[in-house]
Amino acid sequence: MIKVLILHTSVGHGIKITAQNIYARLVKSGRFEARIEDFQELERGMFAMVLEKIYFFFTETFPFIWGWVYSERVATFTIPLRPLISxxxxxxxxxxxxxxxxxxxISTETSPTGIVSYLKTRGLYSGKLVVAFSDYHLHRFWLYDEVDLYLCNIGEQAIELKKLGVxxxxxxxxxxxxxxxxxxKVSREDAAKKFALDSRKKAVLVSGGRRGLQASVQIVMDLLASPVPFQIAVVTGKNEELKKQLEELKPTPEHDLKILGYVTDQEVLMSAVDVLISKPGGPTIAEAVAKGLPIVVTDAHPGHETLNMKYLERHNIAFHGRNPxxxxxxxxxxxxxEVKYDKAEAFEKIIKPKGSVSLTDALSRFNMNL
Incomplete structure (x- = not known):
């Protein structure tokens, strides 16, 4: 049986979710012995903690600086430093x-990719290194000469990698x-009943757990002011302050309001609604596409979120709301x-692109060449 170690970090929600989904697929196949580890916890120390705090400080407080750091221009100077950091x-x-x-x-984030690449160059690891992406663009900082296989989410990533000589x-x-x-498939009636929604009425889901406090509150307030009748369900995750503020808002005759907090079965909730409002995170968008939901993306931070948003908007996979x-x-x-959304086309673009292969088949064929 092929032994696979999956490494991720918890810095980005999508990075961790992608790793967990890969792990579940491999275990279910019965063809792999898989193990999953959080690289941040594995290499927990002062250096890792400082890098983590710097990342969250800039992405949440000064996102425009993070956007500059994320740029290809800066990558030209930071890429040569990776072996030293590793x-x-x-x-x-x-x-x-x-x-x-x-x-x-399999690595879903550049830090563990860098470590394993470093170990390969020193002859301390002789197995194969696979990189799995969790976004809808490509960044040179994710790429290493020691990577044996890149798992691409979209065809454009493969095309760009070929242009770079891969x-x-x-x-x-x-x-x-x-x-x-x-x-x-989950029936709308069963899903609506689980979350106390009316299956006969239109419903909008706001995914607000990771969005800024005021941005989420204002979005819900603007939805409540809409002349179009629909239900509003808000997932606040573990953001208790956001949940408390939203619970102070009152429903209107046209809009029932459900503040749901942390939800473990969002796939069921998505089956009960007609539209998702979300940040442009890779896995969240894919989950909504898998459910056939039209998506409104908003509050994209400079860097990977903005690049994701541009791709989704360009291919009519999501609509971009610049403000509440x-x-x-x-x-x-x-x-x-009044706007066109082709759910079959969106599904083909990011869930099952033309010419795509399954995860297990990609790894099995790859491993046969060991």
Missing amino acids: SFKYKRTLKLIEKFEPDII APERLAVTGMIVSEKYLQ AEVAKLVEMILRG
């Missing part, structure tokens, strides 16, 4: 590799790897059928 934090990862002895390591045999287009529960008022207007237009 040399400070590889020992626990190496111990895990020596104990588990994986044939393949050999075709090092590429596999799999589409975004979503949890299989989002691909299963625009978000509410787009929701109205979607519910009235």
Whole structure:
């Protein structure tokens, strides 16, 4: 049986979810012995903690600076520093590799990719290294000469990698790897009943747990002011302050309001609604596409979120609301059928692109060449 070690970080929600979805697919196949580890916890130390705090500080407080750091221009100067950074934090990862002895390591974030690449150059790991993306663009900082296979979410990533000189045999287009529960049919009636919604009325889902406090509150206020009748369900995640503020808002005769807090079965909730409002995170968008939901993306931070948003908007996979008022207007237009959304086309673009292969088949064929 092929042994696979999956490494992720918890810095980005999508990075962790992608790793978990890969793990679930491999275990279910019965063809792989898989293990999943949080690289941040594995290499927890002062250096890693400082980098994590810097990341969250800039993305949340000064996102425009993060956008500049994320740019390709800055990457030209930071890429040569990666081996030096990796040399400070590889020992626990190496111990895990020596104990588990994986044939393949799959990384969903650039930090563990850098560590494993460093170990390969030093002859401390002789297996294969696979990189799985969780966004809808490509960044040179994610790429290493030591990577044996890139799992691409979209065909455009593979095309760009080829232009950068990556050999075709090092590429596999799999589409975004979503949890299989989002691909299963759930009746609207059953889903609505679970969340105390009326299955006969239109419903809008606001995913607000990671959005700024005031942005989420204003979006809900603008939805409540809409002349179009619909229900509003808001998922606030673990953001208790946001949940408390939203609970102070009152429903209107045209709009029932449900503040749901943290939800563990969002695939069911998505089956009860007609529109999703969300940040442009890779897995969240793919989950909504798998459910056939029109999506309004908003509050995209500079950097990877903005690049994701541009791709989604360009291919009519999502609509971009630049402010809460625009978000509410787009929701109205979607519910009235005034804008076009082709759910089959969106599904083909990011869940099952033309010529794509399954995750397990990509890894199995790849492993046969060991």
